[in-house]
Amino acid sequence: MTTHDRMLQASLSRRQVMIGAAGLSLALAGVAPAGAAVIAAEKAGQALTPWVSIAADGTITILSAATEMGQGSMTSLPLVIAEELDADWDKVKIVPAPTLEKIYGNPGFGGMMYTAGSNAVTSYYKNLRLFGAQARRVLLINAAQMLGVPESELTTEPSVVMHAKSGRKLSYGEIAAKAEVPAEAPPVLPEDLKKPAQFRLIGRDVMRAELPRKVNGSAQYSIDVQVPGMLYGAVVRAPVEGAKPETFDETKVMAVKGAVKAVALPWGVGVVAETPWAAFAARREIETSVTWSRDGKAWGFDSDKGLETFAKAALDPNATATDWFKLGDVRAEMPKAAATFEAEYLCDYAYHAQMEPLNGVASVSPAGDAAEIWCGTQSQTMAVEATAKALGIAREKVTLHDTLIGGGFGRRGPRDMDFLVDAVMLSKAAGKPVKSMWTREDDVRNGRLRPLSAHHLKAGFDAAGKLTAWQHRLVGDRVTPFIDPVRYNAAGKKDFILMLGADAKGYDVAHQLVEQVYEDTGVRTAPLRGIGFTANKFATETFVDEIANRQGIDPVQYRLALLAKTPRAQQVMQRVAQMADWGRRRDGTALGAAYIDYSGTQIATIVEIALDRRAGKITMRNVWCAIDCGVAVQPDNVVAQTESSIVYGIGLALTERISIKNGAVEQSNFYDYVVSRNSDVPPMHVEVIVTDNHPTGVGQMATPTITPAVGNALMAMTGVRLRHAPFTEERVKKALG
Amino acid sequence: MAIAFTINGKAATTDAPADTPLLWVIREGLKLTGTKFGCGAGLCGACMVHIDGKRAYSCQTQVSDVNGKAVTTIEGLSVDSSHPVQKAWLAERVPQCGYCQSGQIMSAADLLKQNPKPTRDEIVEHMSTNICRCGTYQRIVRAVERAAREG
Numbered sequence: 001m002t003t004h005d006r007m008l009q010a011s012l013s014r015r016q017v018m019i020g021a022a023g024l025s026l027a028l029a030g031v032a033p034a035g036a037a038v039i040a041a042e043k044a045g046q047a048l049t050p051w052v053s054i055a056a057d058g059t060i061t062i063l064s065a066a067t068e069m070g071q072g073s074m075t076s077l078p079l080v081i082a083e084e085l086d087a088d089w090d091k092v093k094i095v096p097a098p099t100l101e102k103i104y105g106n107p108g109f110g111g112m113m114y115t116a117g118s119n120a121v122t123s124y125y126k127n128l129r130l131f132g133a134q135a136r137r138v139l140l141i142n143a144a145q146m147l148g149v150p151e152s153e154l155t156t157e158p159s160v161v162m163h164a165k166s167g168r169k170l171s172y173g174e175i176a177a178k179a180e181v182p183a184e185a186p187p188v189l190p191e192d193l194k195k196p197a198q199f200r201l202i203g204r205d206v207m208r209a210e211l212p213r214k215v216n217g218s219a220q221y222s223i224d225v226q227v228p229g230m231l232y233g234a235v236v237r238a239p240v241e242g243a244k245p246e247t248f249d250e251t252k253v254m255a256v257k258g259a260v261k262a263v264a265l266p267w268g269v270g271v272v273a274e275t276p277w278a279a280f281a282a283r284r285e286i287e288t289s290v291t292w293s294r295d296g297k298a299w300g301f302d303s304d305k306g307l308e309t310f311a312k313a314a315l316d317p318n319a320t321a322t323d324w325f326k327l328g329d330v331r332a333e334m335p336k337a338a339a340t341f342e343a344e345y346l347c348d349y350a351y352h353a354q355m356e357p358l359n360g361v362a363s364v365s366p367a368g369d370a371a372e373i374w375c376g377t378q379s380q381t382m383a384v385e386a387t388a389k390a391l392g393i394a395r396e397k398v399t400l401h402d403t404l405i406g407g408g409f410g411r412r413g414p415r416d417m418d419f420l421v422d423a424v425m426l427s428k429a430a431g432k433p434v435k436s437m438w439t440r441e442d443d444v445r446n447g448r449l450r451p452l453s454a455h456h457l458k459a460g461f462d463a464a465g466k467l468t469a470w471q472h473r474l475v476g477d478r479v480t481p482f483i484d485p486v487r488y489n490a491a492g493k494k495d496f497i498l499m500l501g502a503d504a505k506g507y508d509v510a511h512q513l514v515e516q517v518y519e520d521t522g523v524r525t526a527p528l529r530g531i532g533f534t535a536n537k538f539a540t541e542t543f544v545d546e547i548a549n550r551q552g553i554d555p556v557q558y559r560l561a562l563l564a565k566t567p568r569a570q571q572v573m574q575r576v577a578q579m580a581d582w583g584r585r586r587d588g589t590a591l592g593a594a595y596i597d598y599s600g601t602q603i604a605t606i607v608e609i610a611l612d613r614r615a616g617k618i619t620m621r622n623v624w625c626a627i628d629c630g631v632a633v634q635p636d637n638v639v640a641q642t643e644s645s646i647v648y649g650i651g652l653a654l655t656e657r658i659s660i661k662n663g664a665v666e667q668s669n670f671y672d673y674v675v676s677r678n679s680d681v682p683p684m685h686v687e688v689i690v691t692d693n694h695p696t697g698v699g700q701m702a703t704p705t706i707t708p709a710v711g712n713a714l715m716a717m718t719g720v721r722l723r724h725a726p727f728t729e730e731r732v733k734k735a736l737g
Numbered sequence: 738m739a740i741a742f743t744i745n746g747k748a749a750t751t752d753a754p755a756d757t758p759l760l761w762v763i764r765e766g767l768k769l770t771g772t773k774f775g776c777g778a779g780l781c782g783a784c785m786v787h788i789d790g791k792r793a794y795s796c797q798t799q800v801s802d803v804n805g806k807a808v809t810t811i812e813g814l815s816v817d818s819s820h821p822v823q824k825a826w827l828a829e830r831v832p833q834c835g836y837c838q839s840g841q842i843m844s845a846a847d848l849l850k851q852n853p854k855p856t857r858d859e860i861v862e863h864m865s866t867n868i869c870r871c872g873t874y875q876r877i878v879r880a881v882e883r884a885a886r887e888g
Contacts, residue, residue, distance in 0.1 A: 218812075
């Protein structure tokens with residue numbers, strides 16, 4: 001028995017099948033790690049919530065474990081179950097799963113319910129196929145009994161079991177109405193799963209489940225939730241993490257008509273009011289009068305000066321660094337190199353700018369011993385646990401209603417759920433349900449940012465000019481220990497959100513070393529779409545371009561040579577070069593390329609830019625992108641997600657920057673934090689290269705390719721290399737001289 | 738004195754202060770939550786509605802300014818998602834997170850009312866009032882073109 005088979009058996013032995021009053025319900029628990037509670041519940045015959053229920057009328061209810069923030073998982077995950085179940089998709093109803101990690105936890109995040117890292121399909125895919133196949137077998141076993149024929153003579157068409165010999169058939173609803181659970185778990189082996197050629201749903205686009213609600217205003221986000229008797233809350237949070245409110249003018253706050261209560265919190269001052277306009281008016285009175293303690297590390301920090309310090313540390317061989325990634329032996333090989341080349345890159349803080357300002361709704365019981373919460377969260381687990389922690393109660397006392405999310409991009413999954421606990425604490429103080437809303441200005445100033453970073457790269461070449469050694473020293477503001485100490489510790493104190501993407505993955509470089517110089521400015525940070533890849537691939541993919549330029553080799557040809565041992569990578573690079581007609585000289589525009597391997601997804605991008613030299617303004621003319629994510633569960637959604645991540649990347653490349661003065665964010669709304677608009681976005685040409693490999697992520701993979709590709713294009717056009725992202729007009733003008 | 742206007746063809750009144758943004762009266766008073774709060778400053782277009790048939794930022798409109806006027810929100814654009822723009826939005830699978838899309842659709846409907854056959858440049862210019870952080874812009878343009886074509 002192979003390891004894979006053993007895992008499969010372990011998974012199936014923990015299955016649970018139930019007969020529900022209205023049909024057949026199947027709770028197929030088995031997501032790693034082993035769930036003792038599930039096994040115990042199973043032995044006791046206790047009903048757990050199922051993955052799949054089939055009603056007598058044929059309706060198939062499938063639970064969706066991932067939260068939906070626009071990436072399409074609410075459709076893609078149930079569709080994977082439906083595929084192996086051979087369900088008629090028109091009869092499928094999708095329902096968000098309750099917060100039960102033992103059943104619905106994400107295997108990619110240690111069983112926590114957490115939707116991030118573009119990994120929902122990747123991590124759930126195998127188990128969901130097995131669950132779907134197992135549910136199908138339960139139907140087949142029952143149908144065999146009902147028809148008095150051997151199971152082996154039965155086949156399925158969507159939602160129908162067929163007996164070809166007799167021409168008889170039974171619908172799934174008819175079977176479910178009378179089904180019995182087999183005493184033995186019906187085994188399902190990998191060879192029992194469909195072959196890709198047999199797929200009816202995977203690889204064919206269906207209408208995303210929630211899309212019709214998103215064109216008529218009925219889609220409900222947490223900011224839309226209204227609970228009877230609800231009050232409205234607003235909170236002025238400290239400008240610096242850790243600072244506490246000292247004084248504020250409570251009289252002025254309470255003089256606002258409709259203000260109900262002012263609430264001092266450890267992290268700020270809140271107000272509860274009868275209407276949202278009263279809450280925001282009272283919020284202004286807090287803002288103009290509140291004073292803060294000097295607790296917190298970031299006071300006095302200035303990001304321009306801080307970046308200079310980072311840059312010095314990146315060049316200082318004596319700075320204390322730890323090894324993040326090692327391949328071969330750079331320390332032995334670099335000194336032997338026939339030639340070396342070094343370069344530095346800098347990257348600013350950036351803000352998520354999800355369109356729905358952060359908010360939460362909470363109804364805490366009068367005694368403070370239970371809570372109901374409504375939240376658009378990337379992690380149901382964290383939302384429940386943060387609420388329980390804030391109230392000092394058991395997590396079983398917290399009921400979560402997770403809603404659609406008006407943009408996540410990494411901001412809606414912090415361990416402390418800052419935006420939700422505002423509502424929880426205000427509800428507790430007011431003794432009533434409270435909807436707490438951040439203004440856009442709150443959202444920017446309380447931003448948890450893509451970190452500031454400085455990068456020093458060094459390449460070593462042998463006598464023939466072959467790249468043999470790669471060293472990347474990264475000085476960056478810490479992210480993982482701030483945003484999620486639990487996962488940081490579980491990962492052995494590795495700051496993976498900052499560091500991922502700093503190596504030369506995909507490229508054939510025998511000796512690689514990535515070092516981290518740890519910095520903690522006290523500034524709030526978070527994963528932001530593309531995480532470490534956005535800064536790190538700006539550095540590495542610009543560096544590769546510089547090496548190609550120095551060697552006088554075409555940058556695409558140079559990459560193809562470095563990718564000689566990774567055919568899937570070569571294919572996306574070759575394809576995108578064809579799509580862009582890379583070899584053709586343009587009049588007045590220029591092309592730049594980038595390639596990355598992002599969690600297994602292969603992606604290559606070429607951009608075409610134009611330049612207004614006087615203004616320093618770069619304009620995007622075209623973006624071509626080839627992506628191989630293995631099995632494309634929903635191909636049009638792969639295209640949509642790639643377009644989306646390109647647009648996000650354009651903003652990060654050209655305009656999006658947060659600066660910090662005296663520890664606080666300087667920007668406040670869309671006039672000084674400039675994101676891409678319709679007029680900033682060029683035609684995007686995306687090609688999905690479908691392979692039979694295990695599906696990998698698509699939600700953010702193009703984002704990190706844009707900044708290096710744009711910089712490489714500007715180099716091709718002007719001979720000037722941009723080393724500090726984003727490439728604001730001021731910086732471009734200065735670089736051009 | 739109460740402010741009176743019509744919303745999606747029905748009479749409405751509010752006793753909110755005159756300077757209250759129309760947005761909050763629509764969302765929390767009238768409980769029509771399809772109109773969204775995005776920036777509160779007329780920068781993102783998530784709050785776009787029609788006032789007397791023309792688009793307007795409801796976050797920048799004082800409720801007293803709509804006294805006696807007709808307000809249309811996404812919920813009133815059609816009763817059954819049958820407005821050509823809504824149909825085109827689904828056909829082109831525009832929405833991702835969806836939060837900005839009510840505003841986008843209201844802007845697009847306004848454009849086609851004024852200019853039934855807009856050029857691509859006119860579409861891009863008109864729609865650049867509305868931010869979509871999921872970057873669905875290319876599909877927005879395609880959907881407006883489709884709505885203009887299919888009517």
